Amino acid sequence: MGALLGGLLGAVFGASPAVPRSAPSASASATVISSLTPPRADVLLDVKPGPAGEVTLLPTVLGKGGFGRVVEGLYQGQPVAVKLILDMSLDTWGLPADAATATATPAQGAKTCGRLASDDEVAAKRNLGDADTGMEEDMNEEKDNRAAAGGDGVDAAARARECSAGSGPKPGPHACGEDRGVVKPHGGGRGAGVGMPAAEAGQAGVMGFVVAQLAQEVAVLSRCHHPNIVNLLAACLTPPRLCLVMERCETSLDKLLYGRPGQLLPMEQVVSVALDVARGLEYLHPTIVHRDLKPGNVLVNHPGGPDMVAKLADFGFSRLRNTVAVATANPEVGTPEFMAPELYALTNTIVTNKVDVYSFGVLLWAMLSGKRPWEGMPMVVIAVRVTMNRERPAMSDVPADRRLRKLEHLVRQCWDSVPERRPAAAELVKALLLVQEQMARRAG
Template sequence: MVQLSNNSALIFDGLALESYVSGKRSFMRTPSVSLLLPSPEGTRRAFLIMRNVTAINPLCLPAKAWQQNVAAAVRPAQLPGVQSHSGCHNQTGTCVDDSNAPVWQRCWKQVCQNIDVACSGARLNSAGNPAPTYYDINLLDVALFCPVVLDQACLDSLGPLGCTLLYESGAGPGMLPAAPLAVALGDATGSQGGGHGSATPLVVGVIVGGVVLLVVAVGVVVLLVRRRRPQAQTAKTGGAPFHEGLDSLGTRSTTSAAGTVGLSMLPTESTARAFPTMGSAGSGATGSGHAAPSTWPLPDANKRAHSQGSDTTVITNQTPIGDCEFDVKIEMPPQDGVAGACVGGSAQPDVQLTGIVLGRGAFGRVYQGIYNGQAVAVKLLTELTVDSADQACEAMMQELEVLGRCNHPNVVKVLAASSLDAARPALVLELMETSLDKVLYAKPGHLLSLQLVLHIALETAKGLAYLHPTVLHRDLKPANVLLRDPGSDKPVVKLSDFGLSRIRHSVLKTMHPEAGTPAYMAPECFDLTAGGLTHRTDCYSFGVLLWEMLAGAQPWYGMTAVQIAYEVTLLSRRLPLRPKNTPGGQVLERWPHRLSALLSGCFERDPQRRPAAADIVKALALAQQDLDNLSRRATPTRTAVE
């Protein structure tokens, strides 16, 4: 964390920022960045300067209200002038619905351009009220990109502050709580840090009375060089080695191809400070007025548009929720002849549990149930403790948020959900017959036919191609690949268990890259200093899944998580092709060149060198074609028999 002292400035130049405000709030509500601690009271001439910056602002006011909000902000005495902006506009021309595209080329609800806007910094205190940070902020040619624009009806009803609070709680009109955005500058607690994607990492020092604390700066430099060494050595990733220098203004800075961040020493001058009113025109600076209601009516789920998934679908936080019924009531199975309680209320239940347990997990069970006359699977949180309740509910909300936006034949469908405030939150999912792990190991030494392996692998890859690049599964393994009609040559295959998944814009920043099942985790998942996870992490896991189906054996069998991490990361070892000590490794025909090459690609250490899920689909389709051609050549024709 950085704290500005007298006569100093932190400069962001040419950067793309995301989740840079503490608590992922709107910058216009709490003008500050999570990287900066508040300066000591009485600090003079401390500045945060952003120039030529593009920033993703989680929530934005409509264009007219935004202009009023900027006009009402009082410029600090140390930054005289007139607030200058070119307003907000909807995107015109061509934009790309692709999270891998540069920020300024993606499609956004609204774009607001600040030409020269200044205000005093403010952060929310424990009471939720603005408190001064004792540094001033100047936005010079800063574009704010808005994934969500507050609903005008909400503004009219609750006012700007009440509506903002409602949206920040995740209960805005038609919204579930938004998934965490990729972190660019880290959280105020210091638990997250680093850059995202190819954005420039930040190297800063703390200037106190003109003295640079080199120990802090050198420590951060060492950490960042460690993080970025693979990118600097590989030209394909577009990374560039860092270098330090003094520009013509005497600013100590760290630069890369993406932008610069620096600290400057400024001439001493005594001036008065001003604290801004960051409310919209006509609203009080204290934010008093309308209070946010505890709930906001969601639109009728059955009336929401939800297009069929296609190969070109990109899932984002703006993707509408499908036909999912919320706040259903679930009747627990009877015990000892006593009728079960109703979860979610005392009214007539919407879902009846049959008492058949389909599976068990760390926090609960999956039951068979009846919903709208059809058999369903009900994931119910039952084994909750005080310590695990928040974690389990968060995982279920994440799964609901992802699955609710998915509509694809290879992704399990969510049908309904109880209230997360219920004693035992639950998800109602379509029912599948079994999982891949149970089919794989139904009989000792049993091998799936190569034809069946290719079919299951292809269907799984299609599901990943639909999810990527914005949704990472993060726990792809046979237990999370569900099957219907497993005895046929072409069973229905669906991906399930999205409790670790997130909807992201570019690179998933996470405090827990190690989350998942060790045997299926990519090398970067074991690296706690990794810059972030991409959809290619799932492609590594897919390679392990395909290897397991071909070999007929568990990957890294008998090894602990620490041993696997040591083998994969430090020794750079991979699962062997044609493993001789496995049932499938002794069958040469199960390891054709095309599949061996695909596995080698999935196991690459550099995520960017792994095939994308769409490329995996093509490779598997060609492998199927090869197998069909081989089968036709091996089958004698009728004429040859005669």
């Protein structure tokens, strides 16, 4: 028990029914993303402020997170969400931090592709704490990450140190081409420069961590093209103008579930969103593991309408591999309420796509019940319940008229303690299509 707790202390933390839509094209679903997949040619990897640089920021802050904020913007004349990392970057974009205080109201349906909800902000701060405690990914994973991103091997922390010294990294392929690796800012790690004052070394280490995390997201999203994956339009990893330019989505599943007290998501929409999420996972797996699937990371366009579509977002924890299993020194990253039990095991160093399937089960339960899993419980308590007691969120919290037998069975399959027994994402899609067909027959 003490060993388990010790390991945990260091862990990262009424609308109209939707009409069933046709599935994504066979070519999109059959494509397997790997490190050999080239980044999309339409993604600009050195975006700059102003009309000449393709992106213009607007003075409306859509949300704030632990590492920065998301603001409205225009990219090639279209409205976008710009995820800015660290508030100091606002000045370099011509948008003073003290001036950009207008916040989009819920009525605007403003939800973007960053960590905006309160629980997301807490998770980001926990991530920052992990960087400060000096957790590092193993060297093999770091080498694979750089190869997957097509980078030149330039260390993210080294680029951050150049930035803190005032020189800044030179523009080039490495500016947007390296995957995420957790930086060790203290104790002689890569984030600590030789002879640096402690405060400066710590700042460089955190900057390196942030740059590397953002680069990981770019490495994954720049290779993805699917209707259920949020679209990356442009990016810049040259400090201090760190940003992602994403398509702007209308809202999030988190707001649909918890932003309307007393209203449950209609069952047709529950199945529609679940099917979209499952299709997104089917496209990603087995070579990309999301690792942080939850309502706040599922964005929704046209909520409640016939064209309603859900998209997976926030790939900062994701990994791009040529194999099914991911070896990592830090398997326990993610959001505790949605983390699979094997991620809490001290002896486990392997992450597979089955962790996403477990999270999908919790996500489906949340949509059916309208409740937050393990609400108010600290991470240690959740870990003990899920691993040692083998507890799961109570199906009794789901109203009786929403407990369809096939859906309940699917949720329990996703929650299996043995990862290998959980269904594949393709099986989730098939099961949900059957449920959708069954519901349509009953309605007709």
